[in-house]
Amino acid sequence: MKKKILTVLLCSAVLAGILSGCGRNSQAESSETKNSDTAKNSGQESEASLGGIRITPTEEIQELKDGLSVVRYEGSYGFTEFLEQGGAADDVEVAEYLMENISSGGWKLLFGENPFGCSTLSVAGEDGGYLFGRNFDWNTCDGLIVSARPEEGYASVSTVNRDFISASGVELSRLPDNIQAMIALYAPLDGMNEQGLAVSVNMIQDSVSISQNTDKPDITTTTAVRLLLDRAADVEEAVELLGQYDLHASMGMMIHFALADAQGNSVVVEYINNEMSVVETPAVTNFYLTEGEKYGIGTRQSHERYDILMERLTDQETMTETEVRNALDSVSKDNFDEFESTEWSIVMNQETKELTYFHRENYENGYTIAVE
Numbered sequence: 202m203k204k205k206i207l208t209v210l211l212c213s214a215v216l217a218g219i220l221s222g223c224g225r226n227s228q229a230e231s232s233e234t235k236n237s238d239t240a241k242n243s244g245q246e247s248e249a250s251l252g253g254i255r256i257t258p259t260e261e262i263q264e265l266k267d268g269l270s271v272v273r274y275e276g277s278y279g280f281t282e283f284l285e286q287g288g289a290a291d292d293v294e295v296a297e298y299l300m301e302n303i304s305s306g307g308w309k310l311l312f313g314e315n316p317f318g319c320s321t322l323s324v325a326g327e328d329g330g331y332l333f334g335r336n337f338d339w340n341t342c343d344g345l346i347v348s349a350r351p352e353e354g355y356a357s358v359s360t361v362n363r364d365f366i367s368a369s370g371v372e373l374s375r376l377p378d379n380i381q382a383m384i385a386l387y388a389p390l391d392g393m394n395e396q397g398l399a400v401s402v403n404m405i406q407d408s409v410s411i412s413q414n415t416d417k418p419d420i421t422t423t424t425a426v427r428l429l430l431d432r433a434a435d436v437e438e439a440v441e442l443l444g445q446y447d448l449h450a451s452m453g454m455m456i457h458f459a460l461a462d463a464q465g466n467s468v469v470v471e472y473i474n475n476e477m478s479v480v481e482t483p484a485v486t487n488f489y490l491t492e493g494e495k496y497g498i499g500t501r502q503s504h505e506r507y508d509i510l511m512e513r514l515t516d517q518e519t520m521t522e523t524e525v526r527n528a529l530d531s532v533s534k535d536n537f538d539e540f541e542s543t544e545w546s547i548v549m550n551q552e553t554k555e556l557t558y559f560h561r562e563n564y565e566n567g568y569t570i571a572v573e
Contacts, residue, residue, distance in 0.1 A: 251522050251548060251557045253567030258348040262378045265568055269545065269560045270363075271346040274382040280431060281353050283387075283424070290419040290449050295387055303380055318541065319403040320506045320532045321459040322484045323467035327519040330552025333399035333461045334525040335391050336543045338534050344545050346558065347385050348570060354431030358556050358572050359392030360545060361385040389426045395572045396434040397463025397551035400426050403487055405499050407455040411472040413447035420446040422456055435462040440479055443470060448477075459485035463551040471495075484510040486532075502539070506532040522548050522557065526564055533562050 256265070258273035265271055279302050289295040318338040326332045337344075343363040350356045366373060366384055373381060391401040402422055420428060425448060433439035439460050450456050450472075461467035469485045471478045478491040486507040488499025497504070513528050520528070525548045533543040546559040554572040 251526060251567050251569065252565075253557045253569040255569045255571075258346070258570065260379060260382075262345070262381060265346075266560050268341060269344045269346070269558070269568075271348070271568075271570065272378060272382045272385075273348045273350075274379065274386060275350045277352045278349075278383045278386045280351065280386070280427060284418065284420075284428070288419040288446065289421055289424060290447075292421055292451050294419075295421055295424060299384055299387060303383060318487050318500070318503065319401060320484075320486045320510065320529070321401045321403065321461075322510045322514060322525070322528060323399075323459075323461035323465075324483060324514060324517070324525065325465060325519045326550070326552060327521045327524075330550065331397075331461065331463060331465045332520060332522060332525045333393070333467075333549040333551060334529045335399075335401045335459075335547045335549070336529050336533060337390060337545050338541050338543050340544075341542060341561070342544055344560070345381075345385050346568075346570060347382055347389070348572070349386060350573070351431060355394040355396055355398075355434070356572050357392050357394040357430040358570050359386075359389035359426070359430060360547070360558075361388045362390065362544075387427060388423045389430065390423065391547065392426065392430050393549045393551065393554070393556055393572060394430045394433075395554055397554060398429065398433050398435060398439060399459075399461045399549050399551060400429050400439070401459040401485070402426060402456050403459060403485055405455040405457060405471075405487055405489060407489075407495075407498055410453040410455055411448050411450040411475060413449070413472075413475045415447055417445060417447045420448055422448070422450050422454075425458070429458075429460070435464060436460050436466040436468055440468070440470060440477075444477060448472065457485065457489070461551070483514050486510075502537055505537075522550060526557075526559065526567075529559075530562070530564050535562050 256271060258271045260273050262270050262272045283298055320336045322334045324332055345361045345363045347361060348358050393399045428442060429439045433442050458470040467483050469480050469482050469490050471489060471491045473491055473495050480490045482490055484507055487503035488497055489495040509532050510528060529546040534541045543562050548557045555569055557567045557569045559567045
């Protein structure tokens with residue numbers, strides 16, 4: 202899809218940045234010790250299995266804690282049309298498509314950048330079914346949980362870094378909540394759908410990127426996540442779908458996808474010299490797992506986190522949700538002498554189709570949301 206940039210401005214449009222980059226907020230730490238009273242406004246129902254507050258999102262954006270909010274979106278968000286018109290070869294084209302479909306004038310969509318680190322694991326649940334755990338690591342930022350029920354496709358819950366998205370001419374937070382939610386649906390970093398497919402984007406620190414160039418439709422990093430959540434029921438379908446598109450990673454950032462389904466299949470999808478590679482693995486951090494010239498390239502800390510998770514998975518063939526949470530805690534950024542934080546951790550129950558979020562390494566207080 203080759204289109205001029207007309208009404209859209211993208212400042213360093215990086216999907217990898219969508220994901221992360223934000224400045225550290227000195228007020229953020231003070232919010233970690235309290236369960237948000239605003240959870241009541243978003244439909245608090247009961248205590249969930251991990252001791253978290255059960256949340257029913259509404260179409261109004263509700264703040265759960267400083268730096269973490271939730272919203273519900275139902276209906277069409279134009280994703281089928283996005284794919285049918287050729288997708289997008291970069292984030293500029295994603296933003297342009299959104300501007301053409303949602304802007305009434307007076308503001309322009311902007312994206313920012315920054316790299317990020319993450320950890321995931323997939324394990325059989327002690328009580329049956331399978332569980333998927335995910336850490337999103339970087340500086341403090343503004344996370345948004347989006348519960349979606351599209352007209353075409355599977356319902357899902359996904360997570361977005363709102364600091365990546367801004368609008369010139371008006372504060373993004375002053376746009377209507379449904380507009381903010383629609384934009385966010387094109388920028389997910391992780392999530393699970395109603396079939397129990399779990400998806401996570403993890404960065405790899407490498408000097409090369411992904412820019413496939415065949416006659417297939419184009420897709421970007423986070424719109425690939427949206428594609429899988431909307432249309433794939435399991436890992437096999439997810440891999441097949443990815444193979445039908447030319448993937449373009451933003452701003453020269455190398456990434457790979459951690460995928461796991463309700464049947465216990467778990468893989469990482471990587472791109473070596475723009476060729477897709479699929480490796481079965483229960484754990485993914487931030488280095489290549491494909492055998493060959495690229496194997497092992499990534500940060501030293503990502504190897505440490507991977508080893509910690511694999512040791513736990515070797516010791517325990519099954520886990521409870523609490524044990525998955527503890528595994529995520531064991532590789533959270535508080536365990537390493539670095540400036541980043543683990544902005545959110547998620548325990549996804551692929552049997553019950555529920556996700557429990559823990560914010561900024563506060564593993565005593567969670568928020569549980571059902572895919573519906």
